[in-house]
Amino acid sequence: MTQEGGIAEIVVRHQDGKTPARGALLPILHDIQAEYGHISEETVRELAAALNLTRAEVHGVVSFYHDFNSKPAPLPAIKLCRAEACKARGVEALVPDAERAAAGRVKIETVYCLGLCSVGPSAMVGSDVHAALTPEKLNALIEEAA
Ligand code: FES
Known part of the structure; x- marks a missing residue:
């Protein structure tokens, strides 16, 4: 989900009457982090304009607190072996469904x-290995990782 558009709604939630909620920067940032998982550069710009602050002021708060991330967290990953022995045992037949199930939630890496x-x-x-994968087992791993 993109942050743009939803930010205005979060700012309004913290508005004091019709006044931009300058003092509510931290709670606003917490809400954005909770909802989107990170605070993008575009969001910093949008917040600065909405709260009548400079971009440097908003960026300073975002970068000071470790609770806030400026980039989305990397997707969880499943390393799927596609070397010869696993190919001979049917890994390629698993790939299309796995990629469809993982789309946007889990990264399927080839090893x-x-x-x-x-x-x-x-x-x-992670550090766990899984063998004799079937479509059901691989799907369960994807759901668990997502
Ligand atoms: S080829 Fe060795 S684990 Fe897949």
């Missing part, structure tokens, strides 16, 4: 051999 060749298709999530 070449996880050392589980005889029990492939194999994947790694």
